Amino acid sequence: MPVTIYDVAKAAGVGISTVSRVLNDNTNVRAETRHRVLEAIEALGYKPNILARNLSRNHVQTVGVVLSYFTNPFQVAVLQGIERFSSQAGLDLTIFSMESLKRRETLLENLSHGRRCDGLIVISFTPEDRFLQRFQRYHIPVVIADFADERIPSIYVDNVAGGYIATKHLLDLGHTRIGYILDHIEPQNGSGGNEPGADRQKGYQRALTEAGIAFDPKLVSESGLHSRERGAIAAHRLLNHPNPPSAIFAASDMIALGVMEYARSQGLHIPGDLAVVGFDDIELASFAGLTTVRQPMQEMGRHAAEIVTRLMQGEKVLRTSRQLPIELVIRETCGALTLAERG
Amino acid sequence: MPVTIYDVAKAAGVGISTVSRVLNDNTNVRAETRHRVLEAIEALGYKPNILARNLSRNHVQTVGVVLSYFTNPFQVAVLQGIERFSSQAGLDLTIFSMESLKRRETLLENLSHGRRCDGLIVISFTPEDRFLQRFQRYHIPVVIADFADERIPSIYVDNVAGGYIATKHLLDLGHTRIGYILDHIEPQNGSGGNEPGADRQKGYQRALTEAGIAFDPKLVSESGLHSRERGAIAAHRLLNHPNPPSAIFAASDMIALGVMEYARSQGLHIPGDLAVVGFDDIELASFAGLTTVRQPMQEMGRHAAEIVTRLMQGEKVLRTSRQLPIELVIRETCGALTLAERG
């Protein structure tokens, strides 16, 4: 029923290999012949069957991205960047979301076997070694976004610097008891604790130390997830401390938003009673007037997509990893503006 | 290099068709034979080549979703619902985002030809007829989310009812000049103006009429997009009217958020000087204290995914379309709570 390459060949009075040639390389086919073939294609409304092409070429023309939480605006923003690039590159984008570690296992298991994508971008974590090896064996390049792993092309940000500038900013504003909330302390896997949250904490501690303030573990809380609900819970723990912090630095804007909600529900004024600084600069942050450390989320996605794409095409890429710049965005929740206005 | 069905057949001492049978139907193969085959599969670590299987079966085991704006939290929420269902159903999910009408044309053009997905979910619009026909010809079921089209399976809500209850609520609160902001007035295509924004406007007008208030076209503004920036611009137009509204109903929460930002930037208090009601109930809405009409976004996605999936499997589905319930969520921006507190 559907028109195949054979029909085109017949109509143009050539062999299928010639048709295939005009469809692909374009070299070594006489102009006149090509013209005939093109006309036949046009006349019959021929469209190459992708499935056949895929089998023959052993690829699927798609890049996969695995993200841990679809609900996380940060990840969605990265995804956006990826989408924009890959659609322009003519690649399909298939997404795999895994809401539990179990799911992640099975997902990676499947993914690393069948060729469901030609290249993979993982957001915010490193796949276990055995998966990495398998991907390599199948020549499926993997690149990581929002995570630095020396073994793998990674697009990341200097999280310790980020934690540092956020904390320093609060310190400069006169705060001495500064809380920190991160998603989770335990490394998710054996990759060695360079998770964003942990790195931001390093920066936080470094700023504290430089300021001559002793690090108080009681001022660090874990939310589990980058969500408002969990952020609020973590804030609750911190704020009900006998000697509560006057400022909180959160490892993500979502957590920060939760902190703000909780604080307000307790009648606390922001930034008067509690200063808050977030991380990411998601869209809500500007609405909420949240001071935060901006990471170029879309750019991260774009770069990651660009790298996989080139790797997929067999290109030898020299600098596969890239560090993107961050920036402190000062808004209302830290109190700096209020001070300035007063002054 | 990779182990194929032939290797398994050889190892198990059977023909490839037998291997294929145990891989698939499972009927009509002796228990003992199946066991041998299974053992060979295990021993060799055989995984069927998806590409070959796809070509042979003429499917790709994936559902596609085309969304207009990735930046739209509503669409992302629907996408989430889709993802959850389809991943459980063992289907891959590929997303197509189209930021312009041009892109949409070419996208649908490509999509309706090659088999890049076995089923398609489109969010918030109806593809043109010619595309629909083509999809039908290729037996690719299409279902629409957030849009009602009688010709196609659709998962939708009663938007005119939604517009009605939002407006009625404002009316009940004593407002008489109520503005309305929608994304765009012009139907995007010839499908006949039952776009969500237009329907909500119908409900808005109906409520007005019932209350004996003449509809004033000057109180309707178009933002173009569901974004804060555009919402703010539209609010600017409405609010600088000689006889400005005391309340604004926005066709989406994003627009409503923009309205709030603009109003506040002008020193207006919400809800004191301006009441605002949105639509969707995206996550930010609760943070912003926005009164809104909630639609079950994830559910929409889930249902849409369920329907396509069943259709893809050739199942004869009786009720392919479904209307989901909506609900007014009263929070701070409408002023109802303030009144109650006062009272």
Place this chain on the structure above:
DNA sequence: ATAGTTAATGAAAGCGCTTTCACAGAGTGT
């Protein structure tokens, strides 16, 4: 026993491309 089913299996023919290989025919150099 004998014909008539049914169950289990393998050979082979697709699926619709890409790619290798061989072979004409046209140039080139002597």
Place this chain on the structure above:
DNA sequence: ACACTCTGTGAAAGCGCTTTCATTAACTAT
């Protein structure tokens, strides 16, 4: 004129599955 390289092209062999079809073995019914 003759050997010698290119170009342009088609036949045919994959790619790794599914599925049809024929065949054998085993089982029922007379």
